[in-house]
Amino acid sequence: MTIQKTISLRPYPRGFHLITSIIEMQLAEIRQIKAGILHVFIQHTSAGLTINENADPTVRKDFETFINDLIPEGYAKFIHNYEGDDDMPAHIKSSFFGNSLQIPITDGKLNLGTWQGIYLCEFRNQGGPRNIILTAMGA
Template structure:
């Protein structure tokens, strides 16, 4: 059993879904991952990770619109607003999603469904520099 890990820095343009699928596929290829598990973790309280449809961009827009209605920036009921009106809303959006993913790796590729992609979900309005900790545990392909 092998274990490989790295840290990605993701500079994003603010609130939105940023696809990481190709980045994950490329990294798995680079490290020779063959069969096992890829683990992704975002060590932030105002960003999260999703597995979601990656074929139709309307899905991403609908997700953003839904969260905008569900958790409103600047809601007067929020006590925490240290970093602006999107502060507490970003924390709640993170609570409603997830900060880690475990994805099976089969034959050197993430075992995602046909329409699935891996996304960083940025909940803050302004652009951010985020970390994603990535690891692979399993069998590395022998050359």
Template sequence: MRQSLEHLQIAVRGRGLVEITDRVREYVARQSIEMGLLTLYCRHTSASLLIQENADPSVKRDLERYFEVLAPEDAQRYEHDAEGPDDMPAHLRTALTQVQLSIPIENGALVLGTWQGIYLFEHRRQPHTRDVVMHVMGE
């Protein structure tokens, strides 16, 4: 069994979904692992990871709008605001999603559905560089 670990740096302009599927696929292809498991881990408390439809851009827009309603910026709602009014809503959005994904590898490729893509979901308004750890194990 072999394993590999690499950090993926993702520059984001602000809140929203950033598709990272191609970059993750490239990493997996370089590992020459026919069967195994990829783990992705987002090292932040105000950004998360999703597997979501990547064919219709309206899915992204609807998800972003939904989370704006679910965890709105509202100074009256939250005590925590150490980094501004979008700080606590970002933490809530991360808590409602996930910071880790596991994706099987079969025949050297990610086992994703036809319309599935991998996304970093940025929950802050400011530009950031996010770090996602990619770890693969297999043969």
């Protein structure tokens, strides 16, 4: 069985946002899969995806602080800044985190660890809506 669906996320402010429950609600069909995999792909070059701590919001704040220190806006050597100072840093951050995830499906549920959640990593100040393609495969 293969299920594929594109979902559009509302615009989020810059930062790291848990979207696990949105994905689970939008892909209720995975309940039919006993064993499989969910591939999550974001169709953007200035946002990313990651899996990490889902309980303490200070983790998300620390991610934001660290990645902005590592890849700062206003870096004098960036020349791609057509859409503002956050333009090139957002592209680098997107490549740094990546644009896809693979998550096991077991007995109709995402088989994430107890403290794991799926993050939308929004790297733009005004990123807008984000499209995510969900592809679930399994039996």
